[in-house]
Amino acid sequence: MPSTPATAGSRTAVRPLRRFAGAVLAASALLVTAACSGTAHPAKGSGAAAAYRLTDKTPAAAGAIDSFTWSIYAEPTSIDYAYAFDFPPNQILSNVCxxxxxxxxxxxxxxxxxxxxxxxxxxxxxxxxxxxxxxxxxxxxxxxxxxxxxxxxxxxxxxxxxxxxxxxxxxxxxxxxxxxxxxxxxxxxxxxxxxxxxxxxxxxxxxxxKAGKNYGSPKGGVNCTGPFSFASWTPGQSLVLKKYDGYWNPKLKARSGQIKFVFLSDATTRVNAFQSGEVDGGWMVPASAYGQLRSSQAGKLYFGRNTTVADEVVSNLKGPLKEARVRAALLMAIDRKGIVKAGAGGIGEVADSLVTDNMWSEAPAATRKALTKEMTRYPYDPAQAKKIAAQSGVQGRQVVIATSPLDSQTTIITQAVAQAATAIGLKPKIETLSAEKYGTLFTDPAARKGIDLFLTFWYTSITDPLDMYSSLETGAFTNYGGWSDKEYDKAVEQAVGTYEPAAHAEANAKAQKIALKELPWLPLYTQPVSVFLGKRITGVQPSIAYLYYPWAAEIGAKS
The missing domain is CATH 3.90.76.10 (Dipeptide-binding Protein; Domain 1)
Incomplete structure (x- = not known):
């Protein structure tokens, strides 16, 4: 998570700006249809058009191309794979290593x-x-x-x-x-x-x-086996990859001779670059530009598979959010549909869980059916939420919500959470932090002192709910609020130690059931991966797997 408040991951150590960064999204309620094939997600209401459609693969490239330019919203601090846990370094490295x-x-x-x-x-x-x-x-x-x-x-x-x-x-x-x-x-x-x-x-x-501490830096680069090799890195401007002719996999040999990643942190600048053709494409399209790019003659907007859930992390379990029923009341008072409409451009869905449905693809059908039936849900009901909170006597107590003024999506979410806190009788205080300070919320416990809630966009890096739920085990580095539940830990460890698919899924289901009852984090919504392809190029497969799959190798010239 780079130039925006970022989160850390589901492992430990220093996952600086990872899971929040992503989309520099803005307020927009535009509905979009962008796809060739895939699953449609219809807008609610009679006669409404599809809000979005997931595209498995854009039209195949007709041939090779000398080069293309790709926008990236922040410059990586390193492309050392040991520290690659954020959108900027990973989308580069996935094509090199x-x-x-x-x-x-x-x-x-x-x-x-x-x-x-x-x-x-x-x-x-x-x-x-x-x-x-x-x-x-x-x-x-x-x-x-x-x-x-x-x-x-x-x-x-x-x-x-x-x-x-x-x-x-x-x-x-x-x-x-x-x-x-x-x-x-x-x-x-x-x-x-x-x-x-x-x-x-x-x-x-x-x-x-040989590289030592220079490994992964502009000076040291990397030397891997992917379809592209590291060519150059001009700090503050761009990073260039070139086609590796000796690549071993004929199915993924690069169709482009070169990729130039340009660092464009300003969302408007990125969209203008798409429109002018200055850059040929980019991941994480600002939601405010969905409508504009949908009708653009400069290219096409696509949506793909994702594993991301937007969550409010409860980082203080000793304050007014100590009781699970208060956390539940707060979630019930948050207008999550409104957030999706205004903050994510209408492209997304309210999240009932801390993981996306596709994380359960390897689970037996019976387990998936039981999950749907037994899942604890929190429908939007401010009046009932206020009654629940009143039972805990938290009226009038202050709750501090951390945010960073980096995009309107963040602002909209923060305001919605603050409004919900007010609705159940709490007194919200919004603490605005710089991007750098916001990032420390995920790496430094001291930075979280005095903060009750902060936002993250959390994605998994494997197809397993455990990638998320192990993050909330007692003592886990990513268990930011210090939440602890013995039965939950037992379920997680059971899932970790079980290879058999059905038993593994059942243990994961137990962990999820407890997490959704206790709500150490509050799930808000999910949204698809977005990517814009200019009129010169095609071939990419829109998916969160672009962080590890050599997506750029499949990009080539349009017919």
Missing amino acids: ESLLRWNPDLTTSPNLATSYANPTPTTWVYKIRPGVHFHDGTVLTANDVVASLRRHPDPAVGSAWVNSFRNVKSIDTTGPLEVTVKLKKPDSTFNKSMAASPGTVESAATLA
Whole structure:
């Protein structure tokens, strides 16, 4: 989460500006139809047009293109994969570096730099490494490179943002010329899945040793195996990738000779650049521009799969929001449909959970049906919410809501939450922080002192609800309010230690049920991924997987 208030992730360590940053969205109630194929999400009301449609894949490229320019809303602080836990670095690195497994646009996982993997015992994972793969400097990928890359995450000297993915790892060793074996202290159902994201990224061991502290910087760059290689980085302006002709995967060979990422933090500037053709595309389109870009002759707006939920984090469980029923009352008093309409341009849906529905795709049908039936929901009812809050005697007590003046979406959400607090008898105080200070709410407990609520956009990096729910375990770095529930912890640990799909899903369901009853975080709404493609290019698959999948390799010239 870069130039906007950001959140951290579901692991630990320093996940600076990650999950909030995303869209610099503005107030707009425009309805949009943007798609070639996919699932329509109809607007409410008789005769209403589709609010949006999810597109699985834009029209395939007709041929190669010399280069294209891509807008990115903030400059990365580093492109070191160990710290890549935010939209700017990840959307660049996904085209340059690769992981052992691949998270695909349809949110499935498949082999990648590992041709196969095995789980011979509950605490052992064995990876067969793909032969004949070359790094961008021409050297050949070996098991030693994989071991060196993975070992960086649990190394305290590195301070990886993904250290929690390795919390149950005992050892990582080469067990053959093209074989790596990971030994766990205890079974961990998420470890192998995380090998499709940044935790599984592979870099040349020689490059890591040679670059040292310069690795991932404008000076040091990176040396990986993806369809594009690092070319140059002009601080404050742009970062350039070039096609790697020696790429191993013929299905994902780059169709463009070059990509130039330009850093455009101002939303209006980005939209104007789309319209003028100065840039050819970009992720995270400002909601205020949906209508404008929908009818634009400069290109087309698309929406795709996402795993993001906008939440209010309850960061003070000793104040007026101490009781779960008060938190429930506050959620019932928030006009979440109004937020979607005014803050997200009408593109999104009220969230009943802390994870999106597609996170349950691997769960048995019976579990999914039970989840829908048994889920605790909080319909908008300010009058009833006020009665519930009155039972706790919190009337007149102050609640501090942190915000940052970075976009109108943030302002709209904050105002809606403040109005809800007033509706149930609390006295809201909005604490406006700079983007930098807002970011520290996710990394420094001291920064959260005196703050009762703050906003995050939280997405998962694997297709598993546990990626979210493990974040709220007792003592987890990302459990910002210090919430603790023994039964919840038990359910999470059961899910972590269970590989069998049905039992794993059932344990996840138990954790979700408790989380939605206790509400340590308040789910607000979900929204799709947005991407704009100028009239010169096509081929991208709109999906949150762009953070790990080489999306730019499929972009080429229109017919």
